[in-house]
Ligand SMILES: [Ca+2]
């Protein structure tokens with residue numbers, strides 16, 4: 001009986017220790033390049049479903065590799081693909097995309113590239129100098145919204161597999 005108690009104690013203690021270690025890693029998963037990536041048209045896409053400031057979301061992508069960035073959505077087809085990919089994570093996700101007019105109001109860019117394709121929702125963009133970063137909104141069918149600083153949203157990273 002004593003032996004059994006010792007075994008039970010060790011097993012429970014072991015489980016408790018394991019759980020504690022897992023708990024410690026809950027918010028700081030080790031960065032792995034493109035775990036759970038989806039490939040489409042020469043790029044890898046990666047959805048990270050934790051809400052972050054725009055700056056942190058950008059950094060999360062950049063830390064994966066120096067050619068990874070918040071997703072650049074440069075065509076209707078790409079917007080449809082990203083919307084479909086995000087839909088597998090739920091119908092209400094609203095992640096950051098890499099579009100910004102923070103450097104020059106009204107001049108929307110993907111990194112250093114001027115944006116040509118847009119999928120703004122009706123009435124957007126409407127934030128002028130108060131809204132310089134953009135989310136894609138699955139609640140509204142993958143339409144885009146400029147939003148104010150201080151919002152915390154999930155992340156979609158993109159890594160191009162072939163230089164253009
Ligand atoms: Ca703006």
Ligand SMILES: [Ca+2]
Pocket residue numbers: 124125126127131145146147
């Ligand atoms: Ca807006």
